Amino acid sequence: MSETLLEVRDLVTGFDTDAGLVRAVDGVSFTVPKGRTVGIVGESGCGKSVTALSIMRLLPRPMGRVLEGQILLEGKDLIQVEDEEMRQIRGSRISMIFQEPMSALNPVHRIGKQLTEVYLEHLDITKVEAMNRAIELLGHVGIPSPEIRVTEYPHQLSGGMRQRVVIAMALACKPSLIIADEPTTALDVTIQAQILELMQKLQVEMGMSIILITHDLGVIAETCDEVVVMYAGRVAETGPVREIFENPKHPYTKGLLDSIPRLDHPRKTHLSIIEGMVPGLLELPPGCRFQNRCPYKEDLCVDTPPTMESISDEHGVACFRWRDIK
Amino acid sequence: MSEAAANPLLSLKDLHMHFPVKGGVFLTAKASCRAVDGVSFDIMPGETVGLVGESGCGKSTLGKCIVRLLKPTSGEIHYDGINLGTIGRRRLKPLRREIQMIFQDPADSLNSRHTVRGILEEPFQIQKIGDSTSRQKKVDELLDVVGLPLSAADRFPFEFSGGQRQRIGIARAIALNPKLIICDEPVSALDVSIQSQILNLMLDLQEQFKLSYLFIAHDLAVVKHISDRIAVMYLGRVVEIADADTVYHNPRHPYTRALISAVPVPDPTRKRERIVLSGDVPSPINPPAGCPFHTRCPHVQDICRTEVPKLRNVAGDSERAHSVSCHFDL
Numbered sequence: 308m309s310e311t312l313l314e315v316r317d318l319v320t321g322f323d324t325d326a327g328l329v330r331a332v333d334g335v336s337f338t339v340p341k342g343r344t345v346g347i348v349g350e351s352g353c354g355k356s357v358t359a360l361s362i363m364r365l366l367p368r369p370m371g372r373v374l375e376g377q378i379l380l381e382g383k384d385l386i387q388v389e390d391e392e393m394r395q396i397r398g399s400r401i402s403m404i405f406q407e408p409m410s411a412l413n414p415v416h417r418i419g420k421q422l423t424e425v426y427l428e429h430l431d432i433t434k435v436e437a438m439n440r441a442i443e444l445l446g447h448v449g450i451p452s453p454e455i456r457v458t459e460y461p462h463q464l465s466g467g468m469r470q471r472v473v474i475a476m477a478l479a480c481k482p483s484l485i486i487a488d489e490p491t492t493a494l495d496v497t498i499q500a501q502i503l504e505l506m507q508k509l510q511v512e513m514g515m516s517i518i519l520i521t522h523d524l525g526v527i528a529e530t531c532d533e534v535v536v537m538y539a540g541r542v543a544e545t546g547p548v549r550e551i552f553e554n555p556k557h558p559y560t561k562g563l564l565d566s567i568p569r570l571d572h573p574r575k576t577h578l579s580i581i582e583g584m585v586p587g588l589l590e591l592p593p594g595c596r597f598q599n600r601c602p603y604k605e606d607l608c609v610d611t612p613p614t615m616e617s618i619s620d621e622h623g624v625a626c627f628r629w630r631d632i633k
Numbered sequence: 634m635s636e637a638a639a640n641p642l643l644s645l646k647d648l649h650m651h652f653p654v655k656g657g658v659f660l661t662a663k664a665s666c667r668a669v670d671g672v673s674f675d676i677m678p679g680e681t682v683g684l685v686g687e688s689g690c691g692k693s694t695l696g697k698c699i700v701r702l703l704k705p706t707s708g709e710i711h712y713d714g715i716n717l718g719t720i721g722r723r724r725l726k727p728l729r730r731e732i733q734m735i736f737q738d739p740a741d742s743l744n745s746r747h748t749v750r751g752i753l754e755e756p757f758q759i760q761k762i763g764d765s766t767s768r769q770k771k772v773d774e775l776l777d778v779v780g781l782p783l784s785a786a787d788r789f790p791f792e793f794s795g796g797q798r799q800r801i802g803i804a805r806a807i808a809l810n811p812k813l814i815i816c817d818e819p820v821s822a823l824d825v826s827i828q829s830q831i832l833n834l835m836l837d838l839q840e841q842f843k844l845s846y847l848f849i850a851h852d853l854a855v856v857k858h859i860s861d862r863i864a865v866m867y868l869g870r871v872v873e874i875a876d877a878d879t880v881y882h883n884p885r886h887p888y889t890r891a892l893i894s895a896v897p898v899p900d901p902t903r904k905r906e907r908i909v910l911s912g913d914v915p916s917p918i919n920p921p922a923g924c925p926f927h928t929r930c931p932h933v934q935d936i937c938r939t940e941v942p943k944l945r946n947v948a949g950d951s952e953r954a955h956s957v958s959c960h961f962d963l
Contacts (some may be wrong), residue, residue: 312799349825350824350825465913468911468913495687495688495851495914496687496851496853496892496896497687497891497892497895497909497910498913499895499897500894500895500907500909500910501909501911503897504907504909522824522825523897524899525887525896525897525898526823526855526897527899527901528897528898528899528900528901529897529898529901533745548901549901549902552899552900552902553901553902554900562826563825563826564899566825566826566828566829567825567829567854567899568829568832568854568855568857568858568859569854569858569898570853570854570857570893570896570898571881571901572858574857574858574859574860574861574877574878575836575858575859575861576857577679577833577836578832579829579832580826580827580829580830580833581826582795584796584826584827585824586934606706615640624953
């Protein structure tokens with residue numbers, strides 16, 4: 308087991324809404340080892356993006372705030388640091404890649420200006436030097452003729468090229484952690500394959516850790532070392548990718564894996580399904596949050612929330628009945 | 634499945650849809666965007682044809698041409714032997730009952746100011762079918778068929794989740810007992826666990842009402858699951874069409890191969906040879922000469938840059954039908 312870079316402990320993030328405080332993330336813990344890729348998977352509204360924004364301290368203010376827990380980056384609690392220090396950490400130690408590259412880039416500034424901004428903010432170098440570095444970096448992420456591209460605006464690039472620019476921005480100061488929130492969801496499959504391959508290549512070269520947030524289990528299987536499965540604001544199951552896919556112990560993980568159509572399965576057969584739908588965050592049941600959809604539900608699940616149990620050193624599951632799940 | 638002698642329900646013949654690109658002071662047409670550029674294929678009664686391709690390949694435009702939300706530039710659409718391009722509005726109206734559409738985003742395609750009952754009654758009102766009592770009964774039946782509670786009728790679309798809204802969209806599409814439904818990315822906006830519920834519903838409805846589907850999507854795994862045949866589109870053209878299993882097991886076009894290899898497989902033990910295509914899809918406003926795929930093709934030769942390959946039959950011994958537009962036998 309390699310060294311831990313980031314540890315999230317019992318994170319609770321809440322939002323003030325008209326209906327009261329909503330705990331979008333409610334007691335989430337996981338660790339990110341150095342140089343590894345951890346996938347966070349779950350359906351819309353399960354809290355995966357809020358977890359990412361909590362780590363980055365980019366929650367929408369004043370509605371969103373971290374209520375409890377710790378986010379330890381090499382032992383330092385990011386929740387406690389001053390805003391000014393967090394500004395320094397963001398971009399140089401941790402950076403983020405967003406889903407929609409068009410909204411992550413400023414439409415009225417040239418690519419070069421946006422990239423050099425990162426350098427000028429964090430490093431003590433001249434504008435010319437920064438521009439040279441930006442050109443070099445764009446070439447590195449596979450953008451043809453980067454010296455021309457730096458003079459162009461985001462709308463002049465294709466979706467895949469824009470995402471490469473966003474990746475270049477995230478990498479500019481060689482951060483130790485990159486959080487990628489659905490980085491390929493807006494892209495076509497052939498472009499997705501290009502971007503995922505690029506990210507893997509850069510990770511090998513630069514040795515950073517990646518948190519990859521996605522709803523696509525295929526992307527998780529192909530790129531991650533470890534996976535955190537989230538459901539309704541909590542972690543349902545966590546462990547090494549291979550273990551989770553071959554031996555899922557939470558009924559939700561198992562249901563998800565069984566319900567996806569696969570290329571090598573027989574056609575026009577009924578897919579197995581997870582009945583019902585995710586409960587709203589305002590009407591969560593007191594016990595296990597998956598109970599209304601769970602085929603393994605028993606009396607205990609109704610009122611008692613399950614705690615994380617260790618199946619092995621690395622594999623944890625929050626379900627009372629994991630021993631019965633084959 | 635269809636017999637050899639059966640007539641196709643829908644037949645597309647060299648369909649073109651070009652949009653003018655306007656510019657200049659007087660907004661005159663400067664160029665044209667060739668969204669659909671010569672597409673021909675048939676859909677048999679009871680069959681599902683999957684249409685896959687990346688964004689901008691013309692797959693949605695093709696769907697809109699079939700339901701006549703767009704009037705094609707040239708080419709023919711025959712439905713049940715009738716050429717839809719030559720008949721007038723009055724004769725088209727009863728045919729509209731038979732071809733319906735399901736859209737990608739049910740939040741956008743349902744009128745937010747109408748109750749579910751209003752939405753589902755509208756098709757009957759437009760086609761002047763039944764009176765208010767019989768329509769009410771029909772709405773209740775439709776809700777039951779798509780698995781929604783009867784209490785849903787008096788609520789508004791925003792009160793439902795994405796999956797439930799898609800059920801409403803499906804109920805509206807099957808209201809008038811259509812024979813053909815054009816499904817434009819019907820499950821792409823849904824979560825994985827809801828997606829499988831909707832796919833199962835669509836399979837059930839097909840069996841119950843003997844529907845034909847044109848299933849348009851970018852997710853190859855979903856398309857292969859629900860389709861009998863698959864057509865792969867690239868830059869407005871069909872580059873390969875064959876039985877769904879054939880397309881998956883024996884793809885002959887380099888683009889189809891790359892597409893299949895790019896789909897992430899939810900199995901961490903499988904390490905595959907991935908064909909990563911370089912570059913982006915060219916613009917349909919100024920498509921490359923020759924084969925539209927030649928700018929990204931790993932097997933490109935001189936002939937590809939000048940001559941457009943024709944869709945030709947390459948069916949092997951065990952294959953029912955298999956056509957590919959590529960100059961070479963790969």
